[in-house]
Amino acid sequence: MSEKEKYETVLIYSPDWTHGVALKNLFISGDDGAHYILRTDTSAAGVFGSDGFFPDLIILDMSPRDSVASIIFLRRQYPDVKLIFTRQYFLYSDRMVAEYFGGIWLKEYDALMAGYPDTGVMEHITSPLFSGPQPPVRILSDTVTIQVVLGSLEQWMRRRLAGVISSPRTREVSLDWLIRGVSLRETAQVLRRSEKVMYHYRWRMMQALGICHYSRDFIPSLTVAAGPTGWGGSVARFVK
Known part of the structure; x- marks a missing residue:
């Protein structure tokens, strides 16, 4: 070394x-x-x-x-x-x-x-045994607010998710409904599809992201938060 x-x-x-x-x-x-x-x-x-x-x-x-x-x-x-x-x-x-x-x-x-x-x-x-290539460090201007960074990060996640799972409907059901706490039954009613189909979309997203525990990990897997700060609490945002 x-x-x-x-x-x-x-x-x-x-x-x-x-x-x-x-x-x-x-x-x-x-x-x-x-x-x-x-x-x-x-x-x-x-x-x-x-x-x-x-x-x-x-x-x-x-x-x-x-x-x-x-x-x-x-x-x-x-x-x-x-x-x-x-x-x-x-x-x-x-x-x-x-x-x-x-x-x-x-x-x-x-x-x-x-x-x-x-x-x-x-x-x-x-060590290549414990680490892999890293993306370059993102430079942040002093004038950029937490809310702006969160918004940019959310759009980044959405674009990257499109490369993980190609189905627009699966992404729509997950990002626009399920992570907002809307139930599968309510989502099915709004989209005029069967509840079984909604289960399928949810299953596809969980498979793509490696989620094993829906109630514990599904929403956290697709959301980000400012978290504790010394200057104004926390700000939670959804991918949208």
Whole structure:
């Protein structure tokens, strides 16, 4: 590993103290000489507000789909810092947020455990065994609002979804009705189609996105949110 690839300061943030400690132990096991800082504050925004604090890498135990405002803030504060998000599993919306912003790595807990105890934090970014090609980092103007970014992200997701599932009707049923909480029966009545056909459209979308648990993951897979911020709460938006 070259000197340029070494990190001096790595910040780990998790709202759950036990998860944070476990992540710190997982990453520190590689003995790469980095200084690891663990924060478990209730608000992620407060973690990064200190003047003069410049981490080389930030590890966030949270879902990108619910953290758009935090990503925007971090991109503006630390435009060159790489971000690693960790969760038990990631959804389609998480992957799209990571692809949209660039410079974001998604690491499931099982993937991190697979490298324990010999894999350091850098290997999770640089090794072809643990990482793949990354899109370029999206540059965000200081004048762009959270709402504008959310709108742009939603359109990005819609365009990308068209490449995943070609049926316009399947996308319409999912994006315009089901993720808004409209039942299959109500959707069938409005569109004047049978409820069985609506089940088929829903099944096709779940198959395309790898969704196994409808009530838990269907809507979150197709929605994004600003999430907690230090300047005005959260803003949830649907793909539309």
